[in-house]
Amino acid sequence: MHQPDWKPNRSSQNPLHLQIYEYLKQKILNGEWTVGAKIPPQRILAQQLNVNRSTVVTALEDLAADGFISSKVGYGTFVANNTWSIISSGAAPDWKTYVESGVHESNQSIIQEINRSEFRPDIIRLGTGELSPKFLPTEKMKGIFQQNTAQELSLSYTEPKGSYSLRTAICDYLKRKGIETSPSSVLIVSGGLQALQLISLGLLQKGSVVFHESPSYVTSIHVFQSAGMNLFGVPMGEEGLKTELLPKIKRQHHAALLYTIPSFHNPTGHTMPEQRRKELLQVCSHERLPILEDDVYGDLWFEEPPPEPLKANDRQGLVLYMGSLSKTLGPGLRIGWLVGPEQVIDRLADIKMQTDYGSSTLSQFAAAHWLQSGLYDEHIFQLRKKLMFQRDTALQILEKYYRGIATWKTPAGGFYIWLKLQEAISMDKLFKRALKAGILINPGNIYDHKDSSHIRISYSYAEPAQLEKGLIRLAEIIGEMSSR
Amino acid sequence: MHQPDWKPNRSSQNPLHLQIYEYLKQKILNGEWTVGAKIPPQRILAQQLNVNRSTVVTALEDLAADGFISSKVGYGTFVANNTWSIISSGAAPDWKTYVESGVHESNQSIIQEINRSEFRPDIIRLGTGELSPKFLPTEKMKGIFQQNTAQELSLSYTEPKGSYSLRTAICDYLKRKGIETSPSSVLIVSGGLQALQLISLGLLQKGSVVFHESPSYVTSIHVFQSAGMNLFGVPMGEEGLKTELLPKIKRQHHAALLYTIPSFHNPTGHTMPEQRRKELLQVCSHERLPILEDDVYGDLWFEEPPPEPLKANDRQGLVLYMGSLSKTLGPGLRIGWLVGPEQVIDRLADIKMQTDYGSSTLSQFAAAHWLQSGLYDEHIFQLRKKLMFQRDTALQILEKYYRGIATWKTPAGGFYIWLKLQEAISMDKLFKRALKAGILINPGNIYDHKDSSHIRISYSYAEPAQLEKGLIRLAEIIGEMSSR
Structure with missing residues (x-):
């Protein structure tokens, strides 16, 4: 539900329906609303405008009487006429056909529903991959523009790879994770998703196959499929990705890339142990299978840091490494980075220039300042404590209300608890029933379409009281659905 | 030439070549640099590192002696070995093949060269579509973060269509141009180029044809071609686009969209008169051919505003209208907007979410503040005067040095003078010779590949003294090439 353009004025003399x-x-x-366009159902309009449905019905009847709209039983109500179409003998283009014929796939309808529902003020967000606004340093962010900083703000275009001072700051930051690189091997992107999009457009042939952990965040987005690639899920064991399967299935499927989230995996919360990371590097090196390492949660550890990123032990340019500020400083910045062999970064920078001419310089300026001034480290130090408290709260609630309904593991960092239901149920029905009850969840089937027994619970967003209220209600709904 | 990662330390005891x-x-x-990757030529390395070529040669000889690199006569120097590749029995992926097999086309090599050369500090930029940094309100931009504004800064994700307060501000701003719309019909994009990309991915079938003025900015970018569409240039007459040709060629070419820049056209500087705008709307309405109106230069008029945008007289939802702050407040913001029928905007917002999850909230916050506070109007008022002075300076220089070499018209706004050479010459040679002389131009063949007699001169960037120096030298080069 988006914010509506307008709401009726209740203190006006003019009746609401007029x-x-x-x-x-x-x-x-x-x-x-063009001729032929479908207009929203009465129910939705009444909800958006915050009036009785009968008021909407009266308004629609008047519009129909004046010839502006007409209804087809079973299909809904359409714009019939706009008086201009009669005068001008012309007509609106058939936008419906246009909208349906674009190359790019629509988001899954469930994802579209999630994107929309996240902006409902009354919703409890139990599944969202986003920090609560109260964890984001909004006032400090405004503050950095008031200081005389080492960085200079520019409002011009940046170099194709992004602001040089931000790339330098990122190299320094990555060095502390064991990754040695230089600014010319770093590309600034508008968040991790854009890195995936650039790779799908710039490096892969149509029909090639991208391996990923099953389940995986990557199946919830269409970025590779829309560019003509296929996804293939590699099973996860206790230690993460089953590396022993890779040589065989690589040959079967002509895999072009392996996408992995080794630390605080999305959606399972799992962290790949050091030994498995070494094996993965070895196997992929032997198979010459490039790795795309998604490390956007890497800084969000609780008791101890995760093992070094794969990239830290990659001496051959096998690994493309992506990071982001979206899960730490705020997604609104739209700042991420991709690190890889220089020729790959050159190619992707060229495509980035063709896509959006670079990322916001305000955001790049801010990001460089946060990273270089030490402000970022201070923020992360505090954020870890807050997130760990959120995790512990969620675990306590689960302990109290979910014994017998589901099992789970304790994540060592990141945002997510991967709830495994004792009994398989329809994920779509669960999603809808929860939404009706004002609870937004990310059901398991968006990460593996065959899944019918997992829910990704995120402790990064909802307040403790909301978490409790939402999780209790969700347990009830699951209970009701299981007993049937 | 990008900023190099590193420069040798001349005060070190360690010799430069080491x-x-x-x-x-x-x-x-x-x-x-992966095994098999080509390394930059000695000449380029010497230039980047600011050392004698012989110093580079010594360093490369040492690397070759140690087995790290080897040369193939006629092909260049390659990374041969990185010691790790021997130990691990694996090898780097064949990145060269990856880079060559991506779906997305590379930028034309001349455009890549322009993108790179723009960052050379010594270059005179005579062709660039960008305002000089001295015209951009950098300090004021920092200032707005210090005030208590009506806008609230958020670091979270925004709604799919972008910040509601920015969309409201844009509706108010567009009303003054005669365009009536509401926030739900507005999509915030990361600059005009992204609007084109979203349209190419979201609305058009592969193989469909996009009409445009010939010459046109749109032929200098690959956005439609990379998505599988074809471009078709419609000739321009004295009044702009020859609308009378449209019905016939529309049928011949199954055109899906007409892209036009009615005000201060890029690259010709031409403004379509009111009467021609009406005819264009009428013809396209009759043919049901949607129009994509690019109005990014519309605010930059000198003596009087251009006629109303096409969109102001579109009552049928025929026109998709795009605007941007890139040519006025600064391209670094990466803020533009697209206005159209709600169902089209809904579809494109969904694709935008799949592409980059929205635009920077810092930039959206800033844009809303500039538009709503009146600061934008003040800035534009001053900018018009400065730009007009730049235009007049350029015209005086042309008058003095280009009589007999070329003809031109006086643009009534925008950035460009479209220089028509008396004699056709090789555009590629002209570009290269100018670049060698330290002058960056946009030759006509990037806007119409058959063109060999136009240059887009931009008065928006170079200082008057630089404009003069560059234009004089360019006239000499043209003279030398013509006489041959």
């Missing part, structure tokens, strides 16, 4: 009639008529006359 | 040897060895050992 105000709504005028508003809708204007949308039609402005061409925002 | 320092360079170590630096290059490290790049190989880190996997930044």
